[in-house]
Amino acid sequence: MFEILDKKILAPGVKLIKVKAPLISQKALAGQFVVIRVYEKGERIPLTIADKDEKEGSITIVFQEIGKTTKLLGKLEKGEYILDVVGPLGKPSEIDKYGVVIGVGGGVGIAALFPILKSLKSYGNYVISIIGGRSKDYVIYRDEIENLVDEAYITTDDGTLGRKGLVTDVLKELLENRKIDRIWAVGPTIMMKVVSEVTRPYDVPTIVSLNPIMVDGTGMCGGCRVTVGGEIKFTCVDGPEFDGHLVDFDELLLRLKTYKEEEMLALKILEESEANRIESFKD
Numbered sequence: 451m452f453e454i455l456d457k458k459i460l461a462p463g464v465k466l467i468k469v470k471a472p473l474i475s476q477k478a479l480a481g482q483f484v485v486i487r488v489y490e491k492g493e494r495i496p497l498t499i500a501d502k503d504e505k506e507g508s509i510t511i512v513f514q515e516i517g518k519t520t521k522l523l524g525k526l527e528k529g530e531y532i533l534d535v536v537g538p539l540g541k542p543s544e545i546d547k548y549g550v551v552i553g554v555g556g557g558v559g560i561a562a563l564f565p566i567l568k569s570l571k572s573y574g575n576y577v578i579s580i581i582g583g584r585s586k587d588y589v590i591y592r593d594e595i596e597n598l599v600d601e602a603y604i605t606t607d608d609g610t611l612g613r614k615g616l617v618t619d620v621l622k623e624l625l626e627n628r629k630i631d632r633i634w635a636v637g638p639t640i641m642m643k644v645v646s647e648v649t650r651p652y653d654v655p656t657i658v659s660l661n662p663i664m665v666d667g668t669g670m671c672g673g674c675r676v677t678v679g680g681e682i683k684f685t686c687v688d689g690p691e692f693d694g695h696l697v698d699f700d701e702l703l704l705r706l707k708t709y710k711e712e713e714m715l716a717l718k719i720l721e722e723s724e725a726n727r728i729e730s731f732k733d
């Protein structure tokens with residue numbers, strides 16, 4: 451059982467929890483994730499380790515309440531417990547001194563990008579961040595990132611914060627005018643696909659953090675299969691980071707939709723059971 455030490459709401463439907471997990475905290479490196487199970491019969495879902503505090507023995511997880519399991523996780527309060535937290539899993543980011551690097555983050559992926567930027571900075575890179583969201587309220591980790599990097603850009607779809615437009619608009623301009631040595635992109639699959647397409651003609655190595663459906667997280671089930679450079683890779687053990695120019699994003703986007711019907715049904719049952727519970731309190 452893993453105690454929740456702290457909980458914050460970062461944006462509508464986006465929550466941060468700090469979880470007591472001393473052994474994971476000691477070992478976790480940028481780019482790695484944990485697999486959690488909220489209750490005994492619950493599914494296992496992967497979530498990135500957004501930060502850690504070795505002294506406190508804690509890890510930080512930031513998640514978007516998108517379906518049944520993330521909604522149940524979001525209901526747990528400070529002082530309550532998560533049943534299982536397994537990790538750190540996956541290969542850490544390949545951090546080195548590259549020169550000028552850009553980190554592109556979208557939505558909840560911004561939190562997952564944060565430890566990578568932190569690590570790149572500690573290796574002496576000149577770090578540029580481009581983070582974006584639907585609107586002002588959805589741009590999370592803004593202060594943390596602005597205080598960390600050498601140059602920070604923000605975009606929002608509706609122009610309520612930073613520049614109106616997409617993260618890739620700023621990326622294109624930087625690539626046109628500067629020598630960039632490496633790029634990391636973490637966010638929705640479609641954003642990582644577009645970033646990889648934008649950087650391809652400039653031949654700048656582009657690392658993406660893939661998010662296929664995972665079950666065990668240890669290379670046993672094959673659920674997280676992706677095609678990279680024509681070869682089959684298991685994201686949980688070979689990734690989650692891969693060369694964006696080699697990833698078959700269309701296959702990944704298709705595979706992410708495999709269980710849409712079941713996911714919607716699970717969410718509907720959860721919401722109906724909650725509505726029924728509220729009704730019974732009214733009697």
Ligand SMILES: Cc1cc2nc3c(=O)[nH]c(=O)nc-3n(C[C@H](O)[C@H](O)[C@H](O)COP(=O)(O)OP(=O)(O)OC[C@H]3O[C@@H](n4cnc5c(N)ncnc54)[C@H](O)[C@@H]3O)c2cc1C
Pocket residue numbers: 483493494495496497498499512513514515516517518519520521558562660661662663664665690706707710713714717
């Ligand atoms: C390595 C990795 C790191 C991730 N890190 C984060 C993170 O830091 N924060 C965050 O909010 N999300 C993260 N995700 C995505 C997160 O795992 C899914 O949003 C979550 O599993 C959804 O579960 P659900 O029951 O709430 O929603 P559901 O309604 O079951 O699913 C909604 C969508 O989430 C995806 N999904 C569903 N089940 C899984 C699963 N078992 N594994 C992976 N994806 C699934 C599918 O695209 C699905 O269509 C990460 C995924 C991977 C692979």
Ligand code: FES
Pocket residue numbers: 663664665666667668669670671672673674675684685686687
């Ligand atoms: S999650 Fe099962 S092989 Fe990767």
